[in-house]
Amino acid sequence: MSLWRFLKRWLTGSQEKRTYASDVAAVGLPYVPKEDDRYQLWISLSPREQDVTALTCLGYTNPQIAARLGLSVETVKSYLKIVLVRSASRTKADLRVLFASWDFSEWEKRPDPHRWLD
Numbered sequence: 001m002s003l004w005r006f007l008k009r010w011l012t013g014s015q016e017k018r019t020y021a022s023d024v025a026a027v028g029l030p031y032v033p034k035e036d037d038r039y040q041l042w043i044s045l046s047p048r049e050q051d052v053t054a055l056t057c058l059g060y061t062n063p064q065i066a067a068r069l070g071l072s073v074e075t076v077k078s079y080l081k082i083v084l085v086r087s088a089s090r091t092k093a094d095l096r097v098l099f100a101s102w103d104f105s106e107w108e109k110r111p112d113p114h115r116w117l118d
Contacts, residue, residue, distance in 0.1 A: 051065075
């Protein structure tokens, strides 16, 4: 199960046959997400900051992130700067290490949910 799907299910309180402990193990989160500093950081980020963080952790460059999200490179840099300050990271590599155990592969599959439809 992807991190995105787990968080969506966890936030909406939807119940399935899987147990809570197996869901957490499937995405690599600690048993109690509310006590994990990374999770607290994640939920404090805006949706755009989460997008930039996820794509950065997947190895995308700033121009690639900008093209994918329909933003300017400067806007991506601004979001990234905010994330780096909030996470107490100095570089993108530090950010990738911080979230190394999280699975962001779902971000590569989904279209940009924040872009207006024509």
